Structure formats: structure tokens, C-alpha cells
Amino acid sequence: MTDLQDLYQELILDHGRKPRNFKALDNATRSAEGYNPLCGDKVKIYVEMDGDIVKDISFEGAGCAISTASASIMTETLKGKTRAQAEELFQTFHDLVTGQKAQLDAPELGKLAVFSGVSEFPIRVKCATLSWHTLRAALNGAAEVISTE
Amino acid sequence: MKATGGILASEQHTKELSFDPNIIKEDFPILKQLVHGKPLVYLDNAATSQKPSAVIDAMTHYYSTDNSNIHRGVHLLSERATQAYEEAREKVQRFINAAESKEIIFTRGTTEAINLVANSYGRANVNAGDEVLITAMEHHSNIVPWQILCQEKGARLRVAPINDDGELVLEEFEKLLNERTKLVSVVHVSNALGTINPIRAIVEVAHRHNVPVMIDGAQAAPHIKLDVRELDCDFYAFSGHKVYGPTGIGVLYGKANLLDAMPPYQGGGDMIATVTFEKTTYNTLPYKFEAGTPNIAGTIGLGAAIDYVNQIGLVRIDRYEHELLEYGTEALSQIPGLRLIGTAKEKAGVLSFILEGVHPHDIGTILDREGIAIRTGHHCAMPVMERFGIPATARASLAFYNAREEIDALVAGIHKVKEVFG
Numbered sequence A: 001m002t003d004l005q006d007l008y009q010e011l012i013l014d015h016g017r018k019p020r021n022f023k024a025l026d027n028a029t030r031s032a033e034g035y036n037p038l039c040g041d042k043v044k045i046y047v048e049m050d051g052d053i054v055k056d057i058s059f060e061g062a063g064c065a066i067s068t069a070s071a072s073i074m075t076e077t078l079k080g081k082t083r084a085q086a087e088e089l090f091q092t093f094h095d096l097v098t099g100q101k102a103q104l105d106a107p108e109l110g111k112l113a114v115f116s117g118v119s120e121f122p123i124r125v126k127c128a129t130l131s132w133h134t135l136r137a138a139l140n141g142a143a144e145v146i147s148t149e
Numbered sequence B: 001m002k003a004t005g006g007i008l009a010s011e012q013h014t015k016e017l018s019f020d021p022n023i024i025k026e027d028f029p030i031l032k033q034l035v036h037g038k039p040l041v042y043l044d045n046a047a048t049s050q051k052p053s054a055v056i057d058a059m060t061h062y063y064s065t066d067n068s069n070i071h072r073g074v075h076l077l078s079e080r081a082t083q084a085y086e087e088a089r090e091k092v093q094r095f096i097n098a099a100e101s102k103e104i105i106f107t108r109g110t111t112e113a114i115n116l117v118a119n120s121y122g123r124a125n126v127n128a129g130d131e132v133l134i135t136a137m138e139h140h141s142n143i144v145p146w147q148i149l150c151q152e153k154g155a156r157l158r159v160a161p162i163n164d165d166g167e168l169v170l171e172e173f174e175k176l177l178n179e180r181t182k183l184v185s186v187v188h189v190s191n192a193l194g195t196i197n198p199i200r201a202i203v204e205v206a207h208r209h210n211v212p213v214m215i216d217g218a219q220a221a222p223h224i225k226l227d228v229r230e231l232d233c234d235f236y237a238f239s240g241h242k243v244y245g246p247t248g249i250g251v252l253y254g255k256a257n258l259l260d261a262m263p264p265y266q267g268g269g270d271m272i273a274t275v276t277f278e279k280t281t282y283n284t285l286p287y288k289f290e291a292g293t294p295n296i297a298g299t300i301g302l303g304a305a306i307d308y309v310n311q312i313g314l315v316r317i318d319r320y321e322h323e324l325l326e327y328g329t330e331a332l333s334q335i336p337g338l339r340l341i342g343t344a345k346e347k348a349g350v351l352s353f354i355l356e357g358v359h360p361h362d363i364g365t366i367l368d369r370e371g372i373a374i375r376t377g378h379h380c381a382m383p384v385m386e387r388f389g390i391p392a393t394a395r396a397s398l399a400f401y402n403a404r405e406e407i408d409a410l411v412a413g414i415h416k417v418k419e420v421f422g
Helices: A002-007 A010-017 A065-078 A083-098 A107-120 A122-140 B011-017 B021-027 B053-066 B076-096 B110-125 B144-153 B170-176 B199-208 B256-261 B296-312 B314-333 B360-369 B382-387 B404-420
Strands: A030-036 A041-050 A053-062 B104-107 B131-135 B156-160 B181-187 B213-216 B235-239 B250-254 B272-275 B280-282 B338-340 B350-355 B375-377 B393-397
Touching: A002 A107, A002 B360, A010 A065, A010 A107, A030 A122, A041 A065, A041 A122, A053 A065, A065 A083, A065 A107, A065 A122, A065 B360, A083 A107, A083 A122, A107 A122, A122 B360, B053 B076, B053 B296, B076 B104, B076 B250, B076 B296, B104 B110, B110 B144, B110 B181, B110 B213, B110 B235, B110 B250, B131 B144, B131 B170, B144 B156, B156 B170, B170 B199, B181 B199, B199 B213, B250 B256, B296 B314, B314 B338, B314 B350, B314 B404, B350 B360, B350 B404, B360 B375, B360 B393, B360 B404
Parallel strands: B131 B156, B131 B181, B181 B213, B213 B235
Antiparallel strands: A030 A041, A041 A053, B104 B250, B235 B250, B272 B280, B338 B350, B350 B393, B375 B393
């Protein structure tokens, strides 16, 4: 049960049940859609950029607890960050959930650190990173729906 | 077949006991393992079934003693391989009660069999303005080949609706048949819902309109005693790996007169009679549709699987699985917040469900840690999910080696899911 408790931490369950910034963004300057064909998870990320800064960010969609919580906590974390900071955070987050660095000491992750348990569930990595891949597509202005496959 | 001793005890004896899955389990080496420290509870049989030792051994034996190419060698090994391959064809013929063994075409699986019909029969007979009729409960593999065909030909794909229980609405199906309809293709047993379609009635209605019928039998062959002549369907497809055989081998049955008139699907070796650079004449049935060296070991494995299933008996299998399904339906229905998707009156061993407040993917992960293997997702039937307004389901699918205790384990696992999600 310990693996499961690591995966489904209270903060993840809370964000999975009550996602924050879960809405369309009227002033969005960019958006992109992501899709995980494995489980049918869909997410749409809206971003309002102010120059190089993420002024506002939100999401809509349907997904499992991990993907919903990941999108929710991502939007909370990225408000006010620059593009470069967002990209760096994605890298660090990716290292965290894929367990690529044995002991990841990255205080900048903040709440995102609750996803450390994902590394024990390789099949769920895509759930945790779907919103991030979609965000990257939104920031890079990719037109197509982003797929995890 | 007369059964003798052990699990194959007298009919009267088996009626009392019904069935002992724990004895049958002994035939399946893979089922004896622990997963995350718990005994494996394999409830993903609709995705693929496990293989008995008889199948594994038959394939090992072939590679160890008979391996060679078929239909052309003059040497002993080739003779043995050819014989084993053709014997498997006859086993399939008897398994589905086809009139002749040349009506049995080996393919990679159900998907390739449907593609064969779409490409060969479809391209020769479906033209601009024509229609192909399917149902709203089809697997993607019985949607996409027809979509491709219709797109190419400027034809129209029509879809007969299903009701809230996941049953085909036969009156609506009949209304969609007309003089433009060139083919009907329908699933026998729905992989996502478990619904058993009334194939006999469907074929009768379609034939009244002079429309041939193809049946996707991927989920039916492991559970229902098949008789293609009684069903009177024109084409029937199923996969080896869902009927306890290996992956990469499947069957297309077609009525000989239809297959004879159809152009080849793929060109290559084995499917020709003579070749010059000016003209090629094609081989006779079934070889016309078996270009290239086939999956010989897989075919022999499928033959062994059919022997194994026959030994236990599909009628007994069907009866036991139905008991298990009823037990499972009852047990799952008592879990608060759980909703079964697919509640047809005629149903095979599929328990598709959703749980309030928990995504199926999360259910799957938690059950996996309990050693329970189920499938979660859209089951390659996205239009079915859309019909029920859900993104996905969790699906437990049954086989005759599953025991009631495994249903109990599933129920306990679902309670654990609810615990985790509070």
C-alpha cells in the first residue's frame, strides 16, 4: 500500500477532486489541446501572456486524478513565471516523475514535489506530464492536438 | 466429444459441480504467479486470453521438430509442417462448422480479416452512392476499414443505433437497409459492453434485402459455440489469441462462392498459380488469400487451442462463464456509486463499469497493486463511450479459468479504491 499512498497523496486527491483554475480563459493569448489515447484523457490549456510572463493560466478537460491534479497544480505554480522558468520547471518535473535523478533536491518544484510517487508507476508518467506537454505546445504555438503517443 | 476423467468427468457430475476453475488453472502456467506480491487475478481476457500448456507445447514442438516452409518442399520436414498447418485449417472448419476447409482463410487476426473483406469484396462491390451498414457498438477495427473504403469510393457508412442497455435496436437497423446497402458488418459480442447480438435475426433481415453480412466474432469465438452455417452469415472473423491461442493468427471464414468471386487481397508467393511478367493467374481457395509464408507456428498453436477448448466443451464453458457473470453482476451492483455500462439481456462475460468520483485509470492502477489485471480506457470503442457520455470505463472480462473468489477479490479491490479516494 505504501507505493499507492506515495502516488495518491492527499494534495493530489484534493486537486483531482477540486481542480483549481479549471475554466476557459477569456483573455487567453494562447491555447493548445492535449490527448492521451491510452486512457482517453483530454486537456485544454489556456495561457494569457504578458510579454514573456505567464500572466494567467487555466485548463479544462477530463482525466484521471493524476492528470487532473497535475494540470491543476501546474497552473497554480506557473502564474507569474517567465517562459524560460516554465520550461526549466518542466524539465525538473519530468526528471522527478520519471525518477531519472535518484535524489532530486529541487525546492523550486514547490507543490509539484507531491508527484514524486509517479516514478514508481511508469505507466502513469504520461498522465502526469500531459498538461505540461500541452502547455509547451501552447507556448510554442503548435496548432495540432498534442498526443502522448 | 466424450470426456473422460478429471475435469472432464461425466455430464451429470459436472452439472452438480458446474465447473472447477482451480483445476483448469493448472493448465495455464502464467496464472501461477504473484503480481506485486499478490496472486495474479487475470480479468483482462477480452483484451487477450492466457495460453494453456497444450498451446505453448504445440508451438515449441513445431519449432523443435518440424519447422520448415509449407506447400513447396519435397523433404520430410516440409511435409510434416504442411500437414500440421492444413490440419489446423480443418480444426477451424469443424470449430465453426464451415462447409469446406477452403472457406477458412488464415489472417493475422480479426482486424486483418475485416480489412481483407473491405479491400477485396468491398472495393469490388461498393461504389459511389452505395452504403455499408454497421452498428453503434463496433470496435474501431470494424469501423475504420469501412470508413477508408467509403471515403475511397464516395460511399456512405451508416450506423444502426443502440439503446441504453447497449442492445442493438433491430427495427432501426432494418430501416437503414435499402437498395444502396452493399454490405452489413456487425459485431457478434461487444468488447466494451458484453452485448451478444442476435446474429441469426440480423442476417435474416439483411438477406431479405439481399445484403451480405460480415460478423466480427473476436469476442464471441472464446465463449459461444459457433455454427456459421446455422447463422448463415457470409463472412465471419475471429482471432486466435482471444480463444486461448497465440497472437498473430486469426481466421476469416467466407462462403466459398463469395470468396471465389473476390479479387486477391495481397500479392505474393503461395497465392499464385503461374507468374509471367505479362500475366499472373491466381491460386485456388484458400491460398488465393494467403500470400507469403504464413504464421505456421501460430496456426498450429491455434489448432492446439481449439483442441483444448473442445476438450472442455464450449457449451460447458458458456454455462460456467454465464454463472460467473451473474455472480459478478450481482456483486458489483451492490457497490454504492458503481454503475455497470452494458446491461443487455443477452450478455457475455464482460463487466464494464464506472465508479463515481474515480477515473477508471486510477481504478486500474490501484487494482493492479492488488494483483488484479483489468482493462481501463475506451476499449477501442470510442463511439460507444460517447454514446454513454463517458470518457472511459474499467472493464473486468471473464474466462473459464476465473473463479468466484477472483470476483470477490475484484470487489475487495474496488472497496480499496474507494478507501484511497475517500
